[in-house]
Amino acid sequence: MLALGVFLNRLIRRILIAYFLCLSPVILSSSAHANEESFEMILELPLAALMKLEVTTPSSTSQKLEDAPGTIIVITKQQIEERGYVNLLDLLQDLPGIDVNQKSVEEYYNQVSIRGNVGNDNFLIMQDGMRISSPTGEHIPISDNFPLYHARQVEVAFGPVSAIYGADAFTGVINIITESAKELDGMQISSTVGSDEYYHNYLNFGESLTPRIDLKFGGHWQSSQDPDLSKTYTREFQDVDALDTSNNIFRAASAREDFVAGTNSYSFYLDLDINEKLNFGFTRSFLSHPTTTGVQPKNAIFDKDADWNTLIQTYKTELKSSFTDTISGNTKLSYSKYTTLPSTKFTNNFANFNAFKFARGRRWQLDHKVDYKTNGKHQLSGGVTLQSFNSIPKTTDLPSEYDPDKEAGDQGLFHIGTSNTLPILFFEQDFQNYGLFVQTQSKWSDWLSSFAGFRYDYDSRFHSTFNPRVGAIFKYKDSTNLKLMYSEAFLAPSTNLAFSHFGTFTGNKDGSNRFISDFFRLPNPDLGPEKTRTIDANLTHKFDENLVLKGGFYFTMVEDQIDIVSGPSNSEFIPGGIITSTSTAKNVGRLDVVGADVTVEQAFNWKNKKLNYWISYSWVDGTLKKLGGVTSNPPVTAKNKIKAGFTFTYLNDYFITPKLIWVDETNHFVEDRSEKVSPYALLNLHLGVRNIFSNSKHWQAMSAYLSVTNLADVKYFNAGGGSNSFGSSPQDPRRFFLGIRKSFN
Amino acid sequence: MPCHAVKIFATTVMWLRPSVLALFLFVLGLPHHSLAQEGQPAREAKVKVAFIYNFAKFANWPDRAFETLPHNSFSICLVGKEPLGNLLDQLAGSKTIKGRTILFRKNPPQHDLRNCRILYISSSESLRLDRLLKAVAGHPVLTIGSAEGYAKRGAGINLFEKNGKLSFEINRKAILRSGLTLSSELLALGVLVEGEN
Numbered sequence: 001m002l003a004l005g006v007f008l009n010r011l012i013r014r015i016l017i018a019y020f021l022c023l024s025p026v027i028l029s030s031s032a033h034a035n036e037e038s039f040e041m042i043l044e045l046p047l048a049a050l051m052k053l054e055v056t057t058p059s060s061t062s063q064k065l066e067d068a069p070g071t072i073i074v075i076t077k078q079q080i081e082e083r084g085y086v087n088l089l090d091l092l093q094d095l096p097g098i099d100v101n102q103k104s105v106e107e108y109y110n111q112v113s114i115r116g117n118v119g120n121d122n123f124l125i126m127q128d129g130m131r132i133s134s135p136t137g138e139h140i141p142i143s144d145n146f147p148l149y150h151a152r153q154v155e156v157a158f159g160p161v162s163a164i165y166g167a168d169a170f171t172g173v174i175n176i177i178t179e180s181a182k183e184l185d186g187m188q189i190s191s192t193v194g195s196d197e198y199y200h201n202y203l204n205f206g207e208s209l210t211p212r213i214d215l216k217f218g219g220h221w222q223s224s225q226d227p228d229l230s231k232t233y234t235r236e237f238q239d240v241d242a243l244d245t246s247n248n249i250f251r252a253a254s255a256r257e258d259f260v261a262g263t264n265s266y267s268f269y270l271d272l273d274i275n276e277k278l279n280f281g282f283t284r285s286f287l288s289h290p291t292t293t294g295v296q297p298k299n300a301i302f303d304k305d306a307d308w309n310t311l312i313q314t315y316k317t318e319l320k321s322s323f324t325d326t327i328s329g330n331t332k333l334s335y336s337k338y339t340t341l342p343s344t345k346f347t348n349n350f351a352n353f354n355a356f357k358f359a360r361g362r363r364w365q366l367d368h369k370v371d372y373k374t375n376g377k378h379q380l381s382g383g384v385t386l387q388s389f390n391s392i393p394k395t396t397d398l399p400s401e402y403d404p405d406k407e408a409g410d411q412g413l414f415h416i417g418t419s420n421t422l423p424i425l426f427f428e429q430d431f432q433n434y435g436l437f438v439q440t441q442s443k444w445s446d447w448l449s450s451f452a453g454f455r456y457d458y459d460s461r462f463h464s465t466f467n468p469r470v471g472a473i474f475k476y477k478d479s480t481n482l483k484l485m486y487s488e489a490f491l492a493p494s495t496n497l498a499f500s501h502f503g504t505f506t507g508n509k510d511g512s513n514r515f516i517s518d519f520f521r522l523p524n525p526d527l528g529p530e531k532t533r534t535i536d537a538n539l540t541h542k543f544d545e546n547l548v549l550k551g552g553f554y555f556t557m558v559e560d561q562i563d564i565v566s567g568p569s570n571s572e573f574i575p576g577g578i579i580t581s582t583s584t585a586k587n588v589g590r591l592d593v594v595g596a597d598v599t600v601e602q603a604f605n606w607k608n609k610k611l612n613y614w615i616s617y618s619w620v621d622g623t624l625k626k627l628g629g630v631t632s633n634p635p636v637t638a639k640n641k642i643k644a645g646f647t648f649t650y651l652n653d654y655f656i657t658p659k660l661i662w663v664d665e666t667n668h669f670v671e672d673r674s675e676k677v678s679p680y681a682l683l684n685l686h687l688g689v690r691n692i693f694s695n696s697k698h699w700q701a702m703s704a705y706l707s708v709t710n711l712a713d714v715k716y717f718n719a720g721g722g723s724n725s726f727g728s729s730p731q732d733p734r735r736f737f738l739g740i741r742k743s744f745n
Numbered sequence: 746m747p748c749h750a751v752k753i754f755a756t757t758v759m760w761l762r763p764s765v766l767a768l769f770l771f772v773l774g775l776p777h778h779s780l781a782q783e784g785q786p787a788r789e790a791k792v793k794v795a796f797i798y799n800f801a802k803f804a805n806w807p808d809r810a811f812e813t814l815p816h817n818s819f820s821i822c823l824v825g826k827e828p829l830g831n832l833l834d835q836l837a838g839s840k841t842i843k844g845r846t847i848l849f850r851k852n853p854p855q856h857d858l859r860n861c862r863i864l865y866i867s868s869s870e871s872l873r874l875d876r877l878l879k880a881v882a883g884h885p886v887l888t889i890g891s892a893e894g895y896a897k898r899g900a901g902i903n904l905f906e907k908n909g910k911l912s913f914e915i916n917r918k919a920i921l922r923s924g925l926t927l928s929s930e931l932l933a934l935g936v937l938v939e940g941e942n
Binding site: 039040042043045046047048050051052053054055180182183185186207208211276607608609610649650651652653694695696700701743745 | 787788789790791792794795796798799803826828830831832835836839840851852853854855856869870871872873875876906909910911912930931934
C-alpha cells in the first residue's frame with residue numbers, strides 16, 4: 001500500500017511538473033500577441049469618448065460585502081495602520097467571535113478559537129488566494145510569521161467553507177490581500193524598537209517594470225527578548241525544583257536558571273505579475289518561539305536554545321484566462337513546504353530536558369477553476385484540484401538533530417534512555433487528494449439572491465468527503481440585508497496528529513530486559529476527518545451611511561472530533577521496550593456550539609476630522625462530549641467577549657486609536673481542571689503621525705507610530721494548553737513600541 | 746449525505762488514473778484568449794490619466810504660470826495613494842502639453858505644491874483636502890480630485906463614477922480663483938457645481 005502511495009505521488013509530481021513546463025511556453029507566447037486596448041489609444045480619445053468608456057462592470061467589480069456568500073469581515077489597510085496591527089494575531093484579537101489565547105502552548109505558541117472551536121489548524125490562512133499556512137495541516141503558531149505590512153486588506157470569512165476550499169476550511173478562511181505593485185509604486189521601509197529588546201524592520205517594494213509587468217517584493221525581520229514574566233508573576237515563576245516524570249529532581253530550586261522567552265521571525269514574499277493575467281509568487285515565513293511557553297517551571301528548564309522553529313514556503317504560478325466575455329478561467333500550480341526545523345528543541349521533563357524534534361510536509365497542487373457569468377445575474381463556477389503530499393510527521397524526541405540531507409530511514413537515531421539500542425521509527429507518508437467543486441450564485445430579484453454548491457474530495461487515506469453549502473440573501477432597500485446559510489466542512493487529520501509519537505525511556509530495564517518508559521503518545525494511522533455542519537444567520541442594517549449594525553447567529557455541530565485519549569497500558573510499540581502508560585488521538589468527540597455576535601460601527605465626519613468607533617459583543621456556549629460521556633464547555637473559549645475601540649483622525653495625518661478587549665472567564669483546554677481562566681480587560685493604544693515633515697523635500701513621506709500594549713499594566717492570564725502547562729498562562733505586562741516608516745516614490 | 750449518483754461519481758474518480766485527470770486539466774488549462782484583456786482597475790487608471798491629459802488640453806493658464814518652472818516645462822503632481830504614478834510617468838515621457846515637456850512629481854512637499862500646474866488629489870486625502878487647497882490658493886494650479894464632494898469643497902474639477910463610467914464636475918469659481926480659464930467644450934461636458942464658500 002505504501003509502495004503504491006509512493007508510486008502515485010511520484011507520478012503525480014511528474015505530471016504536475018510536465019504540465020507546468022508545457023503550459024509556460026504557451027502562456028508566454030500568447031502574451032506577446034495580446035490584443036490590448038493600449039494606454040496610447042486611450043490617451044488619444046476625445047473627452048466625449050472617454051466618458052463613454054466603461055471602467056467598472058458588474059462582472060468585474062469586487063463583490064460587495066453584503067452580497068458575498070458568507071459572514072465576512074474586511075479590515076482595510078487604513079484600519080491596519082491606524083489600529084496598529086503588525087501581524088495577523090493582532091488583528092484577530094480585535095474581531096468578534098474570536099478567542100486569542102497567547103503564550104500558552106509549547107508547540108504552537110498561541111491558540112485561536114473561531115466561534116467556539118479552537119485550533120490554529122481549523123482555518124486556512126491565505127495570501128492573495130494561496131494557502132500560506134501548513135500545506136499538511138499541522139498546528140502552527142500564528143504570530144509575527146504572518147505580518148501585515150504588505151496588506152491592502154484582510155478578509156476573514158467565518159464558518160465552514162470546505163465547499164469551495166476543501167479540507168481544513170473548517171472554522172473559516174483568512175485571506176491577506178497584498179497591495180498591488182501599482183498601488184505601492186515605490187518602496188517603503190520601516191523600523192520599530194520596543195521594550196524588552198524588541199526590533200522589527202520591514203521593506204516593501206512594488207513597481208511596474210513595464211506597462212505590462214509588475215513586480216513587488218518585501219520582507220520583514222523581527223526579534224524580541226520578550227518580557228521577563230518571572231519578575232511580574234513571581235508566584236508562578238518562583239524558583240522550584242525541576243522534576244522529571246518520575247518526580248526525581250533534575251535541577252534543584254537553588255540552581256535554577258534565569259527566565260528566557262525570546263522570539264524571532266522573518267518573512268519574504270515576491271510577486272511578478274504579467275498583464276494581470278499571469279502571476280508568479282513566492283512566500284517564506286519563519287518563526288522561532290520558546291518551547292517553554294506556558295510550561296510550569298517545575299516541568300521544564302529555561303534555555304535560550306529551547307525553541308520551536310517553524311518554516312513555511314510556498315511557490316505558485318497562476319494563470320487567469322478569458323475564454324469569452326462570459327467565461328473565464330483560473331489555473332494555479334503551487335508547491336508548498338512546511339518544516340519544523342531540526343534545531344527545534346525541548347527542555348521539558350517529557351523530553352528528559354534535552355531532546356530535538358523534526359517534521360516536514362510537502363504538497364504539490366494544481367487547481368483549475370472556470371467561471372461562467374450570465375447577464376450579471378447568475379454565476380456558475382466549477383473547478384478541480386489535484387494534490388500530492390509527502391510528510392514526515394513530527395518525530396519522537398530525538399537525542400540529536402535530524403539530518404534533513406539523509407533519508408528518514410537512514411538517520412541512525414536511537415530512543416533516549418535506551419543506551420543507543422532501540423532505533424527511532426519514522427512514519428514517512430505519501431498520499432493524494434482529488435477535489436471537484438461546483439458553485440452557483442443567482443440574483444433572482446432586487447431583494448432575493450441565492451447561492452448553492454458542493455465539493456467532493458477523495459483522499460487516499462480516508463476516502464471520500466462531500467461538503468455542500470446553500471444560502472439565501474434577502475435585501476430590503478439598500479439598508480437591510482439578511483443572509484441565511486447552511487454549510488458543511490471537514491478537517492483532514494494531519495499526519496502530525498495521526499503519526500506523531502513522543503516519550504522517553506527511563507534508562508532502566510524490567511525483568512524481561514526491556515527498556516522501561518513511563519509514558520508515550522502512540523500513533524493512530526486510522527484517524528479520520530472531523531466533520532462540521534453550521535447554520536448561520538447574518539443581519540446587516542445601515543441606519544445611514546455612517547451607522548451600521550451587524551448581527552450574526554450560528555449553530556455548529558462537530559462530529560468525530562479528534563481528542564487525545566488514554567491508550568493501552570504496557571505497550572510494546574517500540575520493539576525492545578515496555579511503555580507503562582500511553583495516549584493516542586481518536587475521533588471520539590462531539591462539539592455542539594451556539595453563538596451570536598453583534599457589532600455597531602459608526603463614523604462621524606467633520607471637515608478636517610473623523611471619528612470611527614466600533615463595539616462588538618460575542619456570546620458563545622456549547623458542549624463538548626468526549627469519550628466516556630465526559631462533557632465540558634467549548635475549550636479555550638470565553639462565553640462572553642466585548643471588543644471596542646475608536647480611531648480619531650485629524651487632517652488625515654494625525655490619528656489615535658485606543659482599543660479595549662474584555663474577555664469573560666475562559667475554559668481550559670484540559671477539561672478536568674475545575675478552575676477557569678479569570679476574566680480580564682486589556683487596553684491597547686496606538687497613535688501615529690503620517691507625513692511628519694510635509695514641507696521637507698527628502699523627509700516628507702515619513703511617518704511615526706507609538707504603540708502601548710496592556711496600557712493599564714494589568715496582570716492577566718490566557719488559557720494554557722497541556723498537562724504540564726499552566727492552566728492559566730501569564731501574559732505580558734505593559735510594553736512600548738516606537739516605529740518610523742519612510743516611503744520612497 | 747451524498748446521493749447514489751455522487752457515490753458512483755466518487756467511485757469513478759477513485760479509479761480515474763491521475764494521468765488521465767492531468768491530461769484533462771492540461772486541456773482545460775490551455776490559455777485560449779488569455780492575457781488578451783486587462784483588468785478593470787488598470788483600465789480605470791488609464792482613463793483617469795487620459796481625462797487629466799484632456800483637461801490640460803482644454804484649460805488655459807496665464808503666462809506667468811510658467812515663469813517659475815524650468816524652461817518650457819509643465820508640471821503635473823499627484824498627491825495621495827491612487828495608483829496613477831506609473832501612467833503619469835508614461836504620459837510625461839510620451840506627450841507634451843501646450844508644447845511643453847511634462848514634469849511629473851509624486852507627493853511633492855507641501856510648499857512645492859504651488860509649482861504644480863495640475864495637482865491631482867487622490868480620494869485618500871479627504872481630510873487633508875482643505876490644507877492642500879490652501880497651499881495652492883491664489884496660484885495658477887488646476888486642482889483635480891476624485892472623491893465625492895471634492896468640487897464642492899473647492900477643487901477645480903472632480904472625477905466621479907456613474908453607471909460604470911467616469912464623468913466630471915467643475916467648480917467654476919475655484920477655477921476662476923486660480924486664474925485659469927476652461928474651454929467651452931470642457932464646460933459643456935462637465936457638471937457645474939457651486940462651492941460651499
